[in-house]
Amino acid sequence: MLIWEVSTLLNMMHIEKSFNIGTINEKKVLNDLSLTINDGDFITVIGGNGAGKSTMLNTIAGVYKVDGGRILLDGQDITYKSETDRAQYIGRVFQDPMMGTAPTMMIEENLAMAYRRTKKRGLGWGISAKEREIYRQALAQLGLGLEDRMSTKVGLLSGGQRQAVTLLMATLQKPKLLLLDEHTAALDPATSAKVLELSDKIIKENNLTALMVTHNMQNAIDYGNRLVMMNGGRIILDISGEEKKRLTIEDLLKKFESVSGGKFTTDSVLLG
Amino acid sequence: MITTATLISGLAQGLIWAIMTLGVYITFRILDIADLTVEGSFPLGAAVTAVLINGGMHPVLAVFMAILAGCAAGLVTGIFHTIFKIPAILSGILTMIALYSVNIRIMSDKATVAIVQPSVKKLMQNLLPEGTPSNTISIVLGVIVCLAIVALLYYFFGTEIGCAVRATGSNQNMARSLGVRTDRIIILGLMISNALVALSGSLIAQLDYGSALVTMGQGTIVIGLASVIIGEVIFIRKDRNFAIKLIAIIAGAIIYRTIIACALTFSFLKATDLKIITAIIVSIALALPVIKQSIAERKLRAENAKRFETEFLNADMGGEHVA
Numbered sequence: 001m002l003i004w005e006v007s008t009l010l011n012m013m014h015i016e017k018s019f020n021i022g023t024i025n026e027k028k029v030l031n032d033l034s035l036t037i038n039d040g041d042f043i044t045v046i047g048g049n050g051a052g053k054s055t056m057l058n059t060i061a062g063v064y065k066v067d068g069g070r071i072l073l074d075g076q077d078i079t080y081k082s083e084t085d086r087a088q089y090i091g092r093v094f095q096d097p098m099m100g101t102a103p104t105m106m107i108e109e110n111l112a113m114a115y116r117r118t119k120k121r122g123l124g125w126g127i128s129a130k131e132r133e134i135y136r137q138a139l140a141q142l143g144l145g146l147e148d149r150m151s152t153k154v155g156l157l158s159g160g161q162r163q164a165v166t167l168l169m170a171t172l173q174k175p176k177l178l179l180l181d182e183h184t185a186a187l188d189p190a191t192s193a194k195v196l197e198l199s200d201k202i203i204k205e206n207n208l209t210a211l212m213v214t215h216n217m218q219n220a221i222d223y224g225n226r227l228v229m230m231n232g233g234r235i236i237l238d239i240s241g242e243e244k245k246r247l248t249i250e251d252l253l254k255k256f257e258s259v260s261g262g263k264f265t266t267d268s269v270l271l272g
Numbered sequence: 273m274i275t276t277a278t279l280i281s282g283l284a285q286g287l288i289w290a291i292m293t294l295g296v297y298i299t300f301r302i303l304d305i306a307d308l309t310v311e312g313s314f315p316l317g318a319a320v321t322a323v324l325i326n327g328g329m330h331p332v333l334a335v336f337m338a339i340l341a342g343c344a345a346g347l348v349t350g351i352f353h354t355i356f357k358i359p360a361i362l363s364g365i366l367t368m369i370a371l372y373s374v375n376i377r378i379m380s381d382k383a384t385v386a387i388v389q390p391s392v393k394k395l396m397q398n399l400l401p402e403g404t405p406s407n408t409i410s411i412v413l414g415v416i417v418c419l420a421i422v423a424l425l426y427y428f429f430g431t432e433i434g435c436a437v438r439a440t441g442s443n444q445n446m447a448r449s450l451g452v453r454t455d456r457i458i459i460l461g462l463m464i465s466n467a468l469v470a471l472s473g474s475l476i477a478q479l480d481y482g483s484a485l486v487t488m489g490q491g492t493i494v495i496g497l498a499s500v501i502i503g504e505v506i507f508i509r510k511d512r513n514f515a516i517k518l519i520a521i522i523a524g525a526i527i528y529r530t531i532i533a534c535a536l537t538f539s540f541l542k543a544t545d546l547k548i549i550t551a552i553i554v555s556i557a558l559a560l561p562v563i564k565q566s567i568a569e570r571k572l573r574a575e576n577a578k579r580f581e582t583e584f585l586n587a588d589m590g591g592e593h594v595a
Contacts, residue, residue, distance in 0.1 A: 061449070087451030100449070102442035105435075110446075113439050116432055117450045123428075126435035169450070 009074060009209050010037040010060065010177060016068035017052075017059055017233075029055045030066070031233035037177070037211065042203055044220035045213045046252070047230035053213045054095075056230070057179045060211070062086040074176060088118040091170030093163065093183040093199075100166030103155030107146060107165060110154050111135045114169030138168055142198065160191035164198060171202050178203065180212040184219075196223065217249045229256060274534045282530030284407040287414025288475050289495065290525035293503075294421055295468030296496030297521050302429070303441040303461045305353075308364030308493050310469045312371025313345040315489040317470030318477035319378040322385040322484035331392045335474050342470025343463040345371060350459030368489075375486050383486045391478035410479045417475070418522050421468065426515045428464075437461050469496075494550050499525035501557035528553070 017030035029052045037043060047053050058064045060071065062083035071079045078086055094100050101110050112127035112135075132150065139147040142164050146157075154162060163183060170178060180199060184192035200223055203210050214220050220227055227244050229237035229252070236259045239247065292314060299307040317338035324334040345367055352363035379385045396409045428434045439447040440457045447454050469492070477484045503524020512520070535541055535549050 083448050084451050084453050087449060092449045094445075094449075099443070099445050102439045102446050104442040105438060109435060109438075113435060113447070113450050113452075121432035121436050121452070123431045123433060126430055126432050 007039045008036055008072075009039045009041070010035075011072040012036075012056075012060070012069065013071075014069040015056075015059060015066050015071070017055055017064060017066050021067070029233050030059065033069070033234045035228065035235055035238075037209060040207060040209055041226055042200075042208075042210045042224035043212070043226040043228055044224045045211060045228050045230060046215070046217060046220045051230040052233040053230050054181055055233075057092075057181050057211065057213060060086075060177070061090055061092055061179055089176040090179060091117070091173075091175030091177070092179045093166050093170050093181065095182040095185050097159035097162040097166070097186055100169065101154045101162050104153060106151045107139070107154055107157075108132060108135050108150040110165060111138070111169060111172060114172045117175075118173045138172060139165075142168065158191075160187050160195060163187060163191075163195050167195065167199055167202065171206060171208065174206055174208065176209065178208050178210040180210060182213050182215060185215060199223075217252055221247045221249070221252070229259075231256070231259075274537055278533045278537055279530060280407050280411075282533040283526055284410035284414065285476075285480060285533070286526030286529035287418055287522070288410055288472060288479060289499070289529055290414070290418055290472075290522040291421060291475065292469045292472035292492065293496050293499040293521055293525040294418075294425065294518060295465040295472070296493065297500050297518070298425075298461055298465040298468070300497060300500060301441075302438055303458060303465075305360040305441075305458075305462075306364070306493065306497075307346075307349065307462060307465060308361060309345050309349040309367045309371075309462070309466055310364075310492045310496060311489045312368040312375070313342045313466040313469045313489075314473035314476075314492045315375050315484065315486055316341050316345055316371055316378075317473030318481075318484035318488060319375045319385065319486070320470070321391075321474040322387045322477055323378055323380075325387055325389045325391055325478075326385065328389065331390065331395060331478070335392060335471065338470045338474035339467045342467040342473075345470070346462035346464070346466030347459060349466070350462040353462075354455035354458050372486065379484060379486065384483050386483040387478060392475065393479050406479070413475070413479065417471075422515060422518045422522070425518055429514060433457075433460070491547055491550060494547075494554055495528065498550055498554045498557065499528045501554065502527050505557060505560065 012033060012035045015030050015033040016028070018026055018028045020026050029050075031052075033052065033056060035056075045053050045056070055064065059066050062078070062081060062085070065080060069079070070077060073086075073089055078089075092100070102113070105113075108127060112131060115131060115134075135150060136147045139150065144161055144164060146152075146161065146165065154165065157165065163186075167183070183199070184195050187195060196219060199210075199212070202208070210224070212224065221244070225244065226238070226240035227247065228235050228239075237255055292310065296307070296310060299305045320338045320341045321331075321334045324337055325331050329337070348370075349360075349363045349367040352358045352366055353360050358366070376383070392413070393406075393409060396413055397404065400409060400412065429438060436447060436452045436457050437460065439450070440452060440454045441461070444454050447457070473488065476488070481488065500521055501524070503521040506527070507516075507520035507523055531553070532546060532549065536543060536546070541549070
């Protein structure tokens, strides 16, 4: 019997994940990874390419099943639950703005799909007049004027607009955990900043627990209450509270070098 | 000679074939899968109906069994595709090939089974005034069945599950992240599609051929695609209501059948040329967007080239014209 604190939302214990098992291309991506996420945490995740950041998020979401270890969500063992089963607890926004929305469906239809994330779908109407009012108000919060274009096909929106809609969709039904996988990386700097601000606002207003992967160190420092750094498929640094507030990029780089014994390899991490 | 009779026969056949086209529309346009199962499920519907009617079953019940058989065919393709991850096209081909043997088994090792017991056609004849022409029977029944299917599909694709089907066809990744069991949804879509195709095959056998032929499925997918594309090209502007889209697809099937009926009145064409005519129609329709785009681009380039010569070149070169 496992015992942990009540405030623990997600517990990843000794997670192992390899790709192309049994082939010459076998690669261990998560290597004895352990992470505990507390209720209300907003954690930023940084690390070089191939550190395992996206893979970690995907194992939490159930896209990949782990090879070893256990994942507990709110006290429930979800290690081998399917992606669709976990969808009722987890909201996700992806790096590719095209991935989170159905382009051939209207904005309101996309929201209606998201509104039913936690429910079993039946033969009732896919969208009701009452819901439309909820969506209108939710869209108005984005400040993009989308509340007046609810019957526009999502495919006609820009990347930034689509990402904002996806963010709204991921949080329309309050998720236990929100996973943001480099969700602003494909946007231009101004739009990226806007979507990031919006994410922060939504997370704060709804008291969400969130995990955000980013390649931008400054963003990782500025947002959230906790910062974890990954390397070689495990967490090598976990900073929170006052210590995180005082962090600078130089500190992070130094810490990375001392913990990992190497240099941060990618420029994009620095330049963001 | 193209006569009124030719046009009426096009309408009569088109309405029944339209049911199959609606099935193809569901997989091709909504699920984004070109499902070749239809080549087998179309004669499957006919075979099941013919054998059951001849065995003494009530024709309406026999049609219902044909629909179930179509569902089963879709289920098999769906399992190949979703559970065993076989590419959709190949999954369809596998079921199609298997159905050829199955259909011959159903028809007791014969390539053709004539429907000798009263069929749905006979029921209709009893309902309608005596001496109603065969084409009129097809038109009446076709209109009723097509409208019923449009109503059902319109309702279904507006429901939560229907929306999940559309979302799965549009973006599987998104659907899964929102808790849609995409595998089951794809299987469901394939089942509905093939049920409609089998229904169409069943009715064609009863109203048009008077028998089930094992070869009657040949080219079904291409005929279906041709009808879908014709319907879309002619009737559908961007954001049309879903019911209007479905009706446009039916119109596409009617136009396709009429074109074929007219083409066959030309003395230099033989009935066996039908397939190449279909292939040509579909190729042209599928190539149309590319051709349009290329023409538009050329036009724009020519205009800009002219502008470049008259405005920029003279100015940049100090008024001198460089050839």
